[in-house]
Amino acid sequence: KAGVTQTPRYLIKTRGQQVTLSCSPISGHRSVSWYQQTPGQGLQFLFEYFSETQRNKGNFPGRFSGRQFSNSRSEMNVSTLELGDSALYLCASSSGTPQETQYFGPGTRLLVL
Amino acid sequence: ILNVEQSPQSLHVQEGDSTNFTCSFPSSNFYALHWYRWETAKSPEALFVMTLNGDEKKKGRISATLNTKEGYSYLYIKGSQPEDSATYLCAFTGNQFYFGTGTSLTVIP
Numbered sequence: 001k002a003g004v005t006q007t008p009r010y011l012i013k014t015r016g017q018q019v020t021l022s023c024s025p026i027s028g029h030r031s032v033s034w035y036q037q038t039p040g041q042g043l044q045f046l047f048e049y050f051s052e053t054q055r056n057k058g059n060f061p062g063r064f065s066g067r068q069f070s071n072s073r074s075e076m077n078v079s080t081l082e083l084g085d086s087a088l089y090l091c092a093s094s095s096g097t098p099q100e101t102q103y104f105g106p107g108t109r110l111l112v113l
Numbered sequence: 114i115l116n117v118e119q120s121p122q123s124l125h126v127q128e129g130d131s132t133n134f135t136c137s138f139p140s141s142n143f144y145a146l147h148w149y150r151w152e153t154a155k156s157p158e159a160l161f162v163m164t165l166n167g168d169e170k171k172k173g174r175i176s177a178t179l180n181t182k183e184g185y186s187y188l189y190i191k192g193s194q195p196e197d198s199a200t201y202l203c204a205f206t207g208n209q210f211y212f213g214t215g216t217s218l219t220v221i222p
Contacts, residue, residue: 003156004156033209033210035212040214041214042202042212042213042214042215043157043202043212045209045210045211045212048209056208056209058209090156090157092210098144098145098206098207098208098209098210099144099145099162099164099206100162101147101159101162102147102159102204102210103159104149104156104157104158105156106155106156107156
């Protein structure tokens with residue numbers, strides 16, 4: 001089975017711009033979760049989508065949004081970028097139950113200048 | 114906000130040493146506890162998922178135990194090797210995954 005893929009892998013943007021990141025889950029997985037990792041911080045949960053609906057949301061401002069398509073692919077959008085948004089963004093897919101392992105993609109490294 | 118704590122934050126051991134680290138989590142609304150290994154420039158890789166109090170899991174030289182009543186899990190590495198160098202993350206799942214900040218392990222040859 002193909003693993004979780006994320007595009008792009010690297011991205012440089014300037015403050016005020018917006019960005020869209022994409023995640024393709026493992027075939028058959030209906031849950032996609034997004035995480036942000038900054039230096040010194042653990043994985044901060046952004047949101048989870050399950051069957052095209054946002055099921056859980058972390059404590060991030062409304063500039064961070066996402067969606068999921070009928071094929072389970074998910075996109076994350078960050079509007080009005082700030083310097084502090086520079087981070088590694090990981091997505092993870094799973095079948096959607098808490099006992100099931102989440103499988104991570106390689107991440108998108110975003111640099112905001 | 115739910116707190117998952119891992120200790121120590123970092124650890125340096127000599128090749129061949131055995132080591133262990135701790136993950137502490139809330140003891141209520143527990144569904145599962147996950148351990149991941151995250152090597153530099155790679156994706157986090159799942160090691161174990163444990164769901165029952167008293168669960169013990171083993172994979173080669175790595176093992177883990179779970180105590181849901183007191184809210185902790187231990188990860189043990191026996192005879193550490195340089196390739197074990199990584200950050201080890203635990204995640205508590207209630208309605209979502211809550212990750213700790215990880216323990217960074219460096220094994221010195």
